[in-house]
Amino acid sequence: MSAPSESVQSPVHSSVVKQFYDLTKPRVIQLIVFCALIGMVLAVPGLPNRAQVQVALWACLGIWLVAGAAAAFNCIVEKGIDAKMKRTAWRPTAKGELGNRQTLAFSAVLCGLGSALLYFLVNPLTMWLTFATFIGYAVVYTVILKPLTPQNIVIGGASGAMPPVLGWAALTNNVGPEALILFLIIFLWTPPHFWALALYRVEDYRKSGLPMLPVTHGNEFTRLMILLYTFILFAACLLPYVYGMSSWIYLLSAVVLSAGFCLYGYWLWRAYSDELARKTFRFSLIHLSVLFAALLVDHYVLG
Numbered sequence: 001m002s003a004p005s006e007s008v009q010s011p012v013h014s015s016v017v018k019q020f021y022d023l024t025k026p027r028v029i030q031l032i033v034f035c036a037l038i039g040m041v042l043a044v045p046g047l048p049n050r051a052q053v054q055v056a057l058w059a060c061l062g063i064w065l066v067a068g069a070a071a072a073f074n075c076i077v078e079k080g081i082d083a084k085m086k087r088t089a090w091r092p093t094a095k096g097e098l099g100n101r102q103t104l105a106f107s108a109v110l111c112g113l114g115s116a117l118l119y120f121l122v123n124p125l126t127m128w129l130t131f132a133t134f135i136g137y138a139v140v141y142t143v144i145l146k147p148l149t150p151q152n153i154v155i156g157g158a159s160g161a162m163p164p165v166l167g168w169a170a171l172t173n174n175v176g177p178e179a180l181i182l183f184l185i186i187f188l189w190t191p192p193h194f195w196a197l198a199l200y201r202v203e204d205y206r207k208s209g210l211p212m213l214p215v216t217h218g219n220e221f222t223r224l225m226i227l228l229y230t231f232i233l234f235a236a237c238l239l240p241y242v243y244g245m246s247s248w249i250y251l252l253s254a255v256v257l258s259a260g261f262c263l264y265g266y267w268l269w270r271a272y273s274d275e276l277a278r279k280t281f282r283f284s285l286i287h288l289s290v291l292f293a294a295l296l297v298d299h300y301v302l303g
Helices: 002-023 026-043 050-077 079-084 100-121 124-145 152-160 163-172 177-200 202-208 218-237 239-243 248-270 274-301
Strands: none
Touching: 002 050, 002 100, 026 050, 026 163, 026 177, 026 274, 050 079, 050 100, 050 124, 050 163, 079 202, 100 124, 124 152, 124 163, 152 177, 163 177, 177 202, 177 218, 177 239, 177 248, 177 274, 218 239, 218 248, 239 248, 248 274
16 A cells, blocks of 8 residues: 555655755756856866865855755745746745745755855855855845845845855955956846846836836836946956956957847847847846856866
């Protein structure tokens, strides 16, 4: 009789595991870990040795766990808002599939385990920086800034820009100017990336009560801000070459990608459509991913 019982329980168990996994916002975390990994790679001249590879693997796991903890905590705080928005209504907390206690315990376990890995197997600096990022995102941004000001994504973007700094610290036990340049790029990339999403999801944000820029200042003003930020971002993307941490491979990629982002910003400013806002949002993801990949290629080909 035990075999049939196990076969009935298995799908339920799998569903619960998936619900907890979904709390970590896997797609977001993939980009976070990728950016952290870029910071690790760029921090090491040439190919890393075996010990450095081991540290990098532990660092990636620790950062993944703490970032997942922050995402899960975010789901608790915003479950009421998530339930009102099509983009987030599927989350287990918004649907009532997972309760606050379960989610909070899950977040605490991930944060504790990730912090311990970083402290003992990487270095204390990386652990404290990662924990500060957790507080910055889960508390300062989610609890305080997001419901308070339309500049929430600008100020709160600092926590989202930390991954390359964490990666750099993991391999060097310090925060160099190169890491701060990478931080600046992501910090300036975040507003046009997120505002493009907010433009075509404006009704969701209006229903949620969050003071996102398209809700408080309108579509036209938001489009202008996106365009201006793409110009500033273009300049920031040239800094790795100007500072000497990359060569022409990265420079060419940065110019093409940043010009493309500016072009999308210009098109969006001149003639808005939801479809164009979606394309701008998608291109922003390509922009950051390929830009950092170009840094990686540049580092090994001509570094």
